Amino acid sequence: MSFSVSSQVSLEIKDQITNFLYQESFFLDNRKYKEWLELLSDDLNYVMPMRETKEGVNVDNISEDSAFFDETKASLRTRVNRLYTKSAWVENPSTRQRHFVSNVFIELGDKTDEYKVRSYFLYKRSRGSMVETEEMFGQRDDVVRLIEGEWKLVSRRILPDQTVMSTMNMSMLL
Amino acid sequence: MINRTIDEKLVEQLKEKMAEGLLPQWVITDPDIYELELEKIFSKKWQFLGHETELKENGDFVTRWMVNDPVLMVKNKKGEIKAYLNSCSHRGTQLCTADRGKKKTFTCPYHGWSYNLDGDLVGIVAGNKIYGEEMVKDDWGLRPIPRVESYRGMIFGCLDSEAETLEDYLGDMKWYFDMMLGRSDNGMEVIGLPQRWVAKANWKSTQENFSADPYHVQTTHRSTVEMGISPEDPLYASYGHQIVMNDGHGLNVITSKTGRSKSAFQSMPQSMWPMFQRNLSEKQADIMERVTVFVGGVYPNLSFVSPIHGTEGEMHNYLNFRVWRPLGPDKVEVWCWFMIDKDAPESYKKDAYRGYLGSFGPTGTLEQDDTETWARIVEVSKASMMKNKELNYNNVSNYLMGFSHVKPDKDFPGPGIAYPTTYVDALSRRMHEHWLDLITKDTVKEVNK
Missing domain, CATH: 3.90.380.10 (Naphthalene 1,2-dioxygenase Alpha Subunit; Chain A, domain 1)
Structure with missing residues (x-):
C-alpha cells in the first residue's frame, strides 16, 4: 500500500481551514458561543458516539448505537442560549477551558467547496479553585464547506478515547 | 475479618437527630462510614445489573460492577441469564474486560484457563495432569453472584445469599x-x-x-x-x-x-x-x-x-x-x-x-x-x-x-x-x-x- 502525501488541497485552502479551526476553539474558550454558532451551517450534523472496550484486534470500537451528542444547529442553539442564562450553574462561575487542536489533515470533500478535515483534540478544564484539572481527548472528523465566501462546519463526528468519561459532566462543546 | 463498630453513644445521637429531621453532614463523606456502607448495605442489598434486552442472543454478555465486585453477565445456551464474579478462579485475574460482546468461552490471558457460558472450567493449558493428579474441574468454575433475579426485565444481583427475594425487596x-x-x-x-x-x-x-x-x-x-x-x-x-x-x-x-x-x-x-x-x-x-x-x-x-x-x-x-x-x-x-x-x-x-x-x-x-x-x-x-x-x-x-x-x-x-x-x-x-x-x-x- 502506498500513501500519497499530496492531498490535492492548496496551501492557501489549508491555511484558511486551519485558521477556521483555531478561531472556533478561541470562540469556545472565551465564551463567544453565539459567534461559534455562526460558524455552523444550517444543515449541521454534530454527533459524538461513545467508545467501547471490545475484545479482538483491529475491531471497530466506536459504539454507533450509543451517544453523548446527536445535535442539529437548533439543538446546539438551545444549549448555547442556556449558557447565556444566569442559572446554568455548571458554567456560572464559568469554567476555564482550552481546546487544543492538532494533527490537522485536510482532504478534498465529496462536493465542490467541501473538505474533509481530521483533527485531534485535547480539552482541558479548570473550575473554581480546585487544583485538579479535567481533560478529554480524541479525534474529530469534520466536513467544512465554503458558503458564499465563508467557511462553515457542515458535520462533525467527535470520537472520545475514553469509555468512561473522567470529566464530572460534559457541559463543554467540542 | 475486620469487624467495624460504632459507639453506642454516637448512634443514639445520630438517631435522635434523625428523628428530629436532621442529618449531621460529616456522615456524608466520612471514610469509616463509607467502609460500613460497603459492608452493611452494598454487600447485602439488591443492585441493578442491567436489562434483559442488553442480552438478546445466547452467548451475549455484558460486564458490570457491584461497587467493587466485577460482574460478568451472560445469556447461556439455554437462554438463561447468569452472572459470575468476573475473575479467573485460578489467580483471580479479571477475566473479561470488554463492555459487551458475544462468546462461547472466556479465556483468561494469564495462564489460559477457560470457562463456558455456564461458568464451568472447560480448559486448562497443558492439561490438568500438570497439577500432579487430575484436578476436579467442577471445583474450579467461576463463582456465581450469589443471587440474580429479575422483575419486568430488570436484572438485579445480590451478594448476600440469605437476602429476601427481589420481588419482596422491591x-x-x-x-x-x-x-x-x-x-x-x-x-x-x-x-x-x-x-x-x-x-x-x-x-x-x-x-x-x-x-x-x-x-x-x-x-x-x-x-x-x-x-x-x-x-x-x-x-x-x-x-x-x-x-x-x-x-x-x-x-x-x-x-x-x-x-x-x-x-x-x-x-x-x-x-x-x-x-x-x-x-x-x-x-x-x-x-x-x-x-x-x-x-x-x-x-x-x-x-x-x-x-x-x-x-x-x-x-x-x-x-x-x-x-x-x-x-x-x-x-x-x-x-x-x-x-x-x-x-x-x-x-x-x-x-x-x-x-x-x-x-x-x-x-x-x-x-x-x-x-x-x-x-x-x-x-x-x-x-x-x-x-x-x-x-x-x-x-x-x-x-x-x-x-x-x-x-x-x-x-x-x-x-x-x-x-x-x-x-x-x-x-x-x-x-x-x-x-x-x-x-x-x-x-x-x-x-x-
Missing part, C-alpha cells in the same frame, strides 16, 4: 414498575450502552437528589425557567405526590397545578394508548394519563426518571435508569441507561433518544447542573465544623420540609405512603433513617457499661 415499587415498564405489550428496551462518567459526589447525595428531591428543580434547573421552557411558578415541580415505600424506595408522581398533564400518557403516540389501557389497571391508567414526570429510586443506588421532554417542538417520553456506583466517599461512577417501549415507532425512539441527550446524562443540560451541586456538597463535607461528632456546631442538613404539617393522602390510588406534594422531605428522611438502621445493625459497640 415490594410496593413493583406496582409502579408495572406502569413504567409494563405498559407496552413487549416491554421496554435499552438502546446502546449505558453512558458512564465519574462525578464528584457521594452516592447518598445523588440517590437523594434524584429520587427524593423535586424541591431542587426550581433553583438547580432555573436555567430552563429563564429560557421559557419551564414555568415561572416556583411550585411547578411540587404538584403531585411523593410516595414513601419499604426499604428506602420511593418515587414522585409529578403532575401539574391542575392535577393533569398537558399531554396524556406522557406524550407517547396516541396509537399506543389503547395498549397502555389494556396493560394497566384502572388506577394505573388514571395515573399514567395525569403524570408529567415519574422520578424515584430503588435503594440503595438505582434511580430513574420518566419525563416528558420537548425536542424542537415535539414532546417525547423515555425512561432513564441510572446506577450510582460508589468509587469512594466522594466519587461516583454514574451508569446511565436509556429505555423506550419496544413497541414505539422507530422514529419516535430516535427522537426520544435525542431528547434524552439534551436533558439527562453527562451532556444533558439538566444533569450538568446537578453535577455541580453534588460536587459542592462533597467539597465541603470534610470541614472540621462538619466533622464535629459532638454536634456542638450543629452542622446538620435540614430535612424538615413538611415535617410537622404534611399528612399522607389516603385517597392516592397506589401503594406506599403518599404525601400530597413532592416538596416534602418524607422520602429523604425515610432513606436516611433506613441507612442508619442498616449501617448500625450488629455494629454498635456498647460503651460505658
